[in-house]
């Protein structure tokens with residue numbers, strides 16, 4: 001039973017089996033700091049602090065059984081107040097009266113831990129997998145590897161961890177986290193959690209507009225998943241007068257298809273997009289492959305399509321893809337909306353066309369007749385959980401002889417992702433054997449300006465751009481399915 005003194009407070013969070021009521025929380029505090037320093041739950045570790053190592057993985061849960069939803073996230077790049085009104089499950093909470101959680105037991109039995117620093121993070125990623133995917137003995141090694149793609153271990157090595165994951169798939173059951181379920185009464189309490197000064201969690205677009213119209217860009221932060229913006233807070237110690245958290249605005253999370261047009265709300269997470277493109281009428285293997293290469297599961301569970309576009313990073317993976325799919329961005333303000341092509345929306349390095357009283361509400365595109373006319377390739381130093389050195393998206397239609405339509409976009413080769421209009425002109429209307437690849441190469445030399453940095457040299461980026469475009473165009477003919 002939760003004491004009244006706990007629940008008559010503005011901020012309510014359930015952590016493991018306990019409800020906490022709080023008068024206030026520092027709006028700039030991360031969830032990891034809150035767990036470790038405020039609640040003294042030090043099982044959750046800080047490795048990198050930037051979402052790259054997974055040591056800080058926890059599960060965020062909402063909803064009552066049997067409709068609860070649970071997602072593993074990186075607590076180091078999540079504001080503590082982002083989980084107000086929700087439940088956080090940490091490594092301290094998963095064992096029950098029955099003993100260790102099956103994932104913990106499998107880690108012990110497989111000798112899957114040495115120094116143990118990374119272990120709570122791996123355990124929580126695997127608990128999320130076994131709890132939310134109704135896994136069984138049929139889960140494969142590659143499923144387990146994909147699950148722990150956002151977790152790094154520097155001493156044990158991954159083989160015993162993967163073994164533990166596979167064992168846990170066959171020993172876990174739906175009831176392993178039954179002792180942590182959110183009851184009806186708790187659900188009602190959590191719903192009462194309120195915004196506090198400095199951290200406003202808006203629940204509608206009109207409330208969002210009110211906040212936009214009463215604040216200035218330099219002093220406020222619009223926060224969707226925070227996987228880009230919160231790094232600025234933790235690494236550069238930026239402080240804002242007001243953080244406007246839009247991640248729970250239902251209308252900004254809507255995905256809909258009407259008359260062949262796909263509309264995706266700006267706050268749709270990449271995990272949700274991945275599910276969307278994995279099944280149903282819009283099933284697209286190319287989009288699934290793209291999204292699986294985006295960060296880690298923990299990142300995809302928070303990162304949003306709108307955040308990717310609004311951060312306007314030259315290595316944002318969705319931007320080249322959406323450029324060749326000719327997507328449009330809907331910008332909304334109090335007195336209406338305007339629609340911009342993506343080329344107009346992204347104005348430069350981390351610069352968009354958004355005015356100070358506007359936000360990105362949705363992204364729309366015509367669904368291609370066949371998704372096989374779309375291809376995406378990402379080159380990065382590490383396969384899992386890494387950002388691109390270069391990314392290339394191609395949309396191509398051919399009739400087995402000539403190329404009748406082609407759109408190419410490139411990320412990582414300048415201050416923003418670009419459509420390669422001049423290259424497209426060289427290729428359009430040609431037979432494969434007639435394409436002048438020397439002209440393509442010369443054009444790229446003239447029109448793209450990659451930089452050298454820790455990820456790749458400018459020369460590498462330049463060479464990989466041309467090699468990849470050629471290979472991808474060839475591939476459309478080899479698979480003979482682009483017509």
Ligand SMILES: Cc1cc2nc3c(=O)[nH]c(=O)nc-3n(C[C@H](O)[C@H](O)[C@H](O)COP(=O)(O)OP(=O)(O)OC[C@H]3O[C@@H](n4cnc5c(N)ncnc54)[C@H](O)[C@@H]3O)c2cc1C
Pocket residue numbers: 050051052077221222223224225226227228229230231266267293294295296299302303304305306307308309310311315316317318354358359360361385386387388
């Ligand atoms: C470990 C790690 C791995 C990553 N891997 C990848 C990767 O593989 N590929 C990739 O492209 N990116 C990657 N990223 C970057 C980041 O995850 C993405 O850009 C993500 O899509 C950002 O979405 P978000 O919801 O977290 O944005 P946020 O961080 O919430 O916001 C980003 C910016 O957009 C603004 N904003 C957000 N939504 C709106 C809106 N609706 N209207 C107006 N402004 C808005 C915010 O104010 C902020 O300036 C990675 C990041 C990390 C930490």
Ligand code: FES
Pocket residue numbers: 045046047048049050051052053054055056057074075076077
């Ligand atoms: S501490 Fe490394 S991902 Fe959070």
Ligand code: FES
Pocket residue numbers: 112113114115116117118119152153154155156157
């Ligand atoms: S057990 Fe030491 S880092 Fe993984």
